[in-house]
Amino acid sequence: MSEEKFFKLISGVTVFEKGEATTRDLLLAGEKIAAIEKPGKIKIDGLEVEYVEGAGLQVIPGFIDPHVHITGGGGEGGPATRAPEIQVEDCVSYGVTGVIGLLGTDSVTRHLSSLLAKARALEIEGLSTWVMVGAYNLPTPTITGSVRSDIALIDRVIGAGEIALSDHRSSQPTFEEFIGLVAECRVGGMLGGKAGLANIHLGDGRRGLDYLFRMVEETEIPPTQVIPTHINRSRYLFSQGLKWLEKGGYFDLTAMPEPVEEDEVSVLQAFSEIKARGDYLHQVTVSSDANGSLPVFDQSGRLVGLTVASQKDYFRAFQELVRQKILTLPEASQVFSTNVAEIYKLKGKGTLRPGYDADLLLLDGELQLKYVFSRGKTMLANGQIKARGTFSARK
Numbered sequence: 001m002s003e004e005k006f007f008k009l010i011s012g013v014t015v016f017e018k019g020e021a022t023t024r025d026l027l028l029a030g031e032k033i034a035a036i037e038k039p040g041k042i043k044i045d046g047l048e049v050e051y052v053e054g055a056g057l058q059v060i061p062g063f064i065d066p067h068v069h070i071t072g073g074g075g076e077g078g079p080a081t082r083a084p085e086i087q088v089e090d091c092v093s094y095g096v097t098g099v100i101g102l103l104g105t106d107s108v109t110r111h112l113s114s115l116l117a118k119a120r121a122l123e124i125e126g127l128s129t130w131v132m133v134g135a136y137n138l139p140t141p142t143i144t145g146s147v148r149s150d151i152a153l154i155d156r157v158i159g160a161g162e163i164a165l166s167d168h169r170s171s172q173p174t175f176e177e178f179i180g181l182v183a184e185c186r187v188g189g190m191l192g193g194k195a196g197l198a199n200i201h202l203g204d205g206r207r208g209l210d211y212l213f214r215m216v217e218e219t220e221i222p223p224t225q226v227i228p229t230h231i232n233r234s235r236y237l238f239s240q241g242l243k244w245l246e247k248g249g250y251f252d253l254t255a256m257p258e259p260v261e262e263d264e265v266s267v268l269q270a271f272s273e274i275k276a277r278g279d280y281l282h283q284v285t286v287s288s289d290a291n292g293s294l295p296v297f298d299q300s301g302r303l304v305g306l307t308v309a310s311q312k313d314y315f316r317a318f319q320e321l322v323r324q325k326i327l328t329l330p331e332a333s334q335v336f337s338t339n340v341a342e343i344y345k346l347k348g349k350g351t352l353r354p355g356y357d358a359d360l361l362l363l364d365g366e367l368q369l370k371y372v373f374s375r376g377k378t379m380l381a382n383g384q385i386k387a388r389g390t391f392s393a394r395k
């Protein structure tokens with residue numbers, strides 16, 4: 001179907017090895033990175049190769065966005081506020097080659113079977129996808145009858161979430177209900193050879209992370225079995241989050257539109273504080289919450305409508321973190337890609353290494369996307385989107 005060549009040689013591109021910039025040639029073979037070598041060392045004879053000029057560009061692993069409402073979220077303002085599905089082009093334009101899809105508040109008109117089908121569709125269209133079973137409420141919806149067997153038996157399922165705590169939209173679960181869910185995730189993950197993480201949505205209720213701290217105090221479950229998200233939605237929650245990092249736990253920051261609201265902590269501010277606190281960068285991920293619904297306010301702060309959250313603010317946060325020297329480019333790519341692959345145990349992802357998937361972003365000196373490859377497929381070239389969803393208009 002595609003005229004793309006199986007072999008691609010990206011020449012003279014800047015790569016980061018142990019944080020140090022160096023010039024390399026990259027050979028892609030089908031969906032994989034075949035070699036990363038000194039310039040000129042890779043010789044190919046008798047094979048058709050597509051050449052990509054990498055001089056002046058820097059290459060990092062494709063972003064993996066760990067919290068995306070791929071089937072559309074929202075719905076809290078009635079049926080007309082159900083947000084639409086995400087499209088492959090939406091992800092590619094912001095450097096996202098992998099997504100973890102999940103449901104949210106609405107487990108009535110949204111279904112796990114549709115979530116799974118949408119994840120498979122995005123995979124066919126060129127991305128890499130995984131899903132969490134469940135939704136806000138406990139007991140939470142499943143595909144096979146239990147969270148444990150969903151994670152153990154269904155390839156694409158790697159955990160459960162987003163389960164809501166400390167939120168007026170949660171099912172107000174007891175501690176026992178919460179811990180039962182985390183236990184299901186843990187055992188399902190063990191049986192399936194997966195991370196089996198419980199992705200925990202935090203609202204702005206004053207109970208904050210209390211259940212998570214109790215879990216560590218009162219049970220045998222390690223803090224790394226859960227990943228709380230939206231941790232930067234309030235100053236109080238974020239300060240609890242910093243304590244959670246000290247306990248060895250992970251957390252996920254949500255990239256929100258700027259300027260953030262009064263009590264929110266921007267992703268930039270969050271990383272300044274995390275770095276000042278010590279060596280915690282490998283415990284943190286960033287996500288977009290894309291295709292949830294977002295309120296739109298006018299200048300006087302009046303609610304004037306709803307829009308769909310996108311990965312735009314997520315990509316902008318990445319650019320600004322590097323531009324403002326809060327993180328180096330290798331640190332930012334660790335947070336936006338490598339950490340997600342390691343925390344969620346996504347094999348062959350998040351690192352540029354021979355044998356790993358060819359998910360690559362080529363950025364210019366201004367951190368603009370010039371090329372995106374996803375499992376070796378050209379999704380964006382010369383700054384132009386090439387990826388097309390099945391129903392997108394073709395140029």
Ligand code: ZN
Nearest residue numbers: 104162201230
């Ligand atoms: Zn959420």
